[in-house]
Amino acid sequence: MASTQNRPRLFWxxxxxxxxxxxxxxxxxxxxxxxxxVTETPSGTARDASRIGIVFPVYCFGLPRCVATFLTRVPLNSDAYVFTVATMALLPGAAHRQAERILEARGAxxxxxxxxxxxxxxxxVPASFLQRAAGRVEAKTLARLEGIAEHVRQAHRLPAEGSGAPLRGMGDWLHRRMLPRMAHWDRGFRVDASCTGCGLCERICPVGNILLDDGKPVWQGSCEACYACMQWCPVDAVHCRGLLGNRxxxxxxxxxxxxxxVRLPGEEDASLRTPDPAAGHPSPDRPMPAR
Ligand SMILES: Cc1cc2nc3c(=O)[nH]c(=O)nc-3n(C[C@H](O)[C@H](O)[C@H](O)COP(=O)(O)O)c2cc1C
Ligand code: SF4
Ligand code: SF4
Known part of the structure; x- marks a missing residue:
């Protein structure tokens, strides 16, 4: 068993x-x-860690906004072994390179x-297609994790797995253009009459960008584009305009x-707004609808 001091601290x-x-x-x-x-106001738990890992999704060929902010602010020792793990559909673009640049600017x-x-x-793409492919994709990823864990245990320094140079450069450029717009991504969301006012969307938004007003979600214009509000709504009441629409x-x-x-600053109890089935709120863990 790893000693407490050597155990990595993981953020997600x-x-x-x-x-x-x-x-x-x-x-x-x-x-x-x-x-x-990951929050935009990181605690000091990474300060004395010798290994720090951050796991996040790739957004538009780069880092989610809050992950970039987290990397800029998280208190850490500049000698720490810092590694990133990006989950993605296909193209990582410049995500790790962007993390590298932020850390280098901090002397890490x-x-x-x-x-x-x-x-x-x-x-x-239709959910039925995703469901068929999901198991295979996930199994391959799981098979890689033991190897990755061994690299971290041995503190191996390795080149980050990004897209090839031309695509990485293009991804970096595109991401820079998209990032300021992503905060307003929530302008595309709307809620239909089937909303029960259960509050799950408000609770699950990782950055507190949704407030319920008269039992309906109101988006506040500081979005991460994570799609949690739409994907986890128990009655599929949240829709998105444009190409991605309802599909x-x-x-x-x-x-x-x-x-x-995520417990946000000022929140005392993470379960405060958890939907209550006893009060008639539908379960958030319903199966995905097949489209
Ligand atoms: C706004 C947005 C942009 C995305 N951009 C990319 C991308 O550039 N490359 C890619 O391979 N996947 C992209 N994806 C897919 C996600 O990175 C991928 O499904 C990820 O595993 C989702 O992680 P999560 O379930 O932890 O949120 C994007 C997803 C979203 C919501
Ligand atoms: S999660 Fe869905 S049903 Fe619940 S308040 Fe939000 S939009 Fe309405
Ligand atoms: S949950 Fe919805 S509003 Fe909140 S960051 Fe994600 S996409 Fe934006």
Missing amino acids: FSGTGNSLFVARELARLLEAEVLEP ALAAGWSLRMPDNFSP LHYRNPHVRAEELF
């Missing part, structure tokens, strides 16, 4: 559960000491970065909605 960000699933599996293999959600370094394929939570439906089957709840 996840909208539909893939990255939490991977982070949990990695934590089990590594006997990680802390498994903590990225020791290694792995890109793991997981089911796509974004493309406008994408994916939630990682090994993760429960409640496990994604």
